[in-house]
Amino acid sequence: MPRLFGTDGVRGLANGDLTVDLALGLAQAAAVVLGKGRVADGRRASGRRPIAVIGRDPRISGEFLASSVAAGLASSGVDVFDAGVIPTPALAYLVGDFKADLGVMISASHNPAPDNGIKFFATGGTKLPDEVEDRIEAALAQTKLAPKGGDVGRIRRFADAEDRYLVHLLSTLPHRLDGLHVVLDCAHGAAAGISPQVFTDAGAKVTVIGADPDGVNINDGVGSTHLEPLAAAVVAHGADIGIAHDGDADRCLAIDAEGNVIDGDQIMAILAVSMAERGVLADRTLVATVMSNLGLKRAMAEHDIRVIDTAVGDRYVLEALGEHSLSLGGEQSGHVIMTKYATTGDGILTGLHLVAEIARTGKTIAELASVMTVYPQVLINVRGVNHHLLRSDEVIAAAVADAEAVLGESGRVLLRPSGTEPMVRVMVEAEHQDEADRIARSLAETVRERLAV
Numbered sequence: 001m002p003r004l005f006g007t008d009g010v011r012g013l014a015n016g017d018l019t020v021d022l023a024l025g026l027a028q029a030a031a032v033v034l035g036k037g038r039v040a041d042g043r044r045a046s047g048r049r050p051i052a053v054i055g056r057d058p059r060i061s062g063e064f065l066a067s068s069v070a071a072g073l074a075s076s077g078v079d080v081f082d083a084g085v086i087p088t089p090a091l092a093y094l095v096g097d098f099k100a101d102l103g104v105m106i107s108a109s110h111n112p113a114p115d116n117g118i119k120f121f122a123t124g125g126t127k128l129p130d131e132v133e134d135r136i137e138a139a140l141a142q143t144k145l146a147p148k149g150g151d152v153g154r155i156r157r158f159a160d161a162e163d164r165y166l167v168h169l170l171s172t173l174p175h176r177l178d179g180l181h182v183v184l185d186c187a188h189g190a191a192a193g194i195s196p197q198v199f200t201d202a203g204a205k206v207t208v209i210g211a212d213p214d215g216v217n218i219n220d221g222v223g224s225t226h227l228e229p230l231a232a233a234v235v236a237h238g239a240d241i242g243i244a245h246d247g248d249a250d251r252c253l254a255i256d257a258e259g260n261v262i263d264g265d266q267i268m269a270i271l272a273v274s275m276a277e278r279g280v281l282a283d284r285t286l287v288a289t290v291m292s293n294l295g296l297k298r299a300m301a302e303h304d305i306r307v308i309d310t311a312v313g314d315r316y317v318l319e320a321l322g323e324h325s326l327s328l329g330g331e332q333s334g335h336v337i338m339t340k341y342a343t344t345g346d347g348i349l350t351g352l353h354l355v356a357e358i359a360r361t362g363k364t365i366a367e368l369a370s371v372m373t374v375y376p377q378v379l380i381n382v383r384g385v386n387h388h389l390l391r392s393d394e395v396i397a398a399a400v401a402d403a404e405a406v407l408g409e410s411g412r413v414l415l416r417p418s419g420t421e422p423m424v425r426v427m428v429e430a431e432h433q434d435e436a437d438r439i440a441r442s443l444a445e446t447v448r449e450r451l452a453v
Helices: 020-034 061-074 088-097 130-139 161-171 195-201 228-237 264-277 294-302 314-324 347-361 365-369 387-392 394-410 433-451
Strands: 010-013 051-056 079-085 102-106 115-122 155-157 181-185 205-209 241-244 253-255 285-289 306-310 328-330 336-338 377-383 412-417 423-429
Touching: 020 061, 020 102, 020 115, 020 130, 051 061, 051 088, 061 079, 061 102, 061 115, 079 088, 079 161, 088 102, 088 115, 088 161, 088 347, 115 130, 161 195, 161 347, 181 195, 181 228, 181 347, 195 205, 195 347, 205 228, 228 241, 228 253, 241 347, 253 264, 264 285, 264 294, 264 328, 264 336, 264 347, 264 365, 285 294, 285 314, 294 306, 306 314, 314 328, 314 336, 336 347, 347 365, 377 433, 387 412, 387 423, 387 433, 394 412, 394 423, 394 433, 412 433, 423 433
Parallel strands: 051 079, 051 102, 079 155, 181 205, 181 241, 285 306, 285 328
Antiparallel strands: 010 115, 102 115, 241 253, 328 336, 377 423, 412 423
């Protein structure tokens, strides 16, 4: 039976894979696992009931799923503070700031509106390790907590949730943004209410697109997965920079004044070099995933910055950051984690600090991004194959070795099985686009022939 939790919580088609019953059951199971220190009646030994903060993005299914989660927690003796529509990093921050025992975010991030998801945060606002998620999944089949009378939980509105988060974001800024024109794309998502406000309060001139969520238009042709409208708006308005969020605002991608994309690798390069110059990049080390561009690693080497590689997924970046007590990490997709200020990727925080670097240096975002040369990168998803056999196939291993010999120090090959479907991802980087294309196509064909089902 496949694992219920994926790389970022439980996600699926709302009212299809992700039902009211499942949401209720997960909340009840999480109360058992994450509501630490209970005695038999569901109270803490101290007499205080456990506390949970819940939030959601604007998609329409979030309304009934959040209600189901709240019901599951309260029926298990947990007091619930409902923060309403807020970004995922805001929920994570509030769990820590409010000293709650757990947090629950209802969101499917960059997925289309019919999907939704449930992800849990532990005390302090940290994501859960695999073993804790497995305990929650196991608890679905166990007896639930069922306190009676005055021992059941209460459900309250978290009235100042946005204000707390906004004050926190502004407190992290090293420079005001006066005189800079920023175009924000809020993906018709959770950033729509707070991102324009915080950039304005920081002093920037702000133009906003994708900030009219109606429950069904989240990520629809806008946001970090659809950068064309933002690029057009930046050029049309003569802005200094464009900032794109995804549906739950844990990502940040950027657009320069000419309409060119600044991806997560480039953003990390800019921030890492700045932090190293100012002596605040812990151990002069950046954490990135194996999918980050070869150009990032070369740029970091030129600035005497070490790079630690992790598996794909911001949770693995977070684990490495915590294990080594580091300050900066992230993914090419725009999940950037600044551990001094956040326990997870925060697209608004990242955007603020990126624009603050323009203010600090007086350089354009294009000039700052030139610290890194982006190597042509080709990614081919080979579907309908037995991906479990990838590591043991000698013919594929030989083909990869041949490709690496051809590329030498000027390129890179990465083949990895999907964690969620029968598919192998073939990624090739090279100095020239045509060479990357050719080698990637050849390797993909070898995988298709060898692992066909």
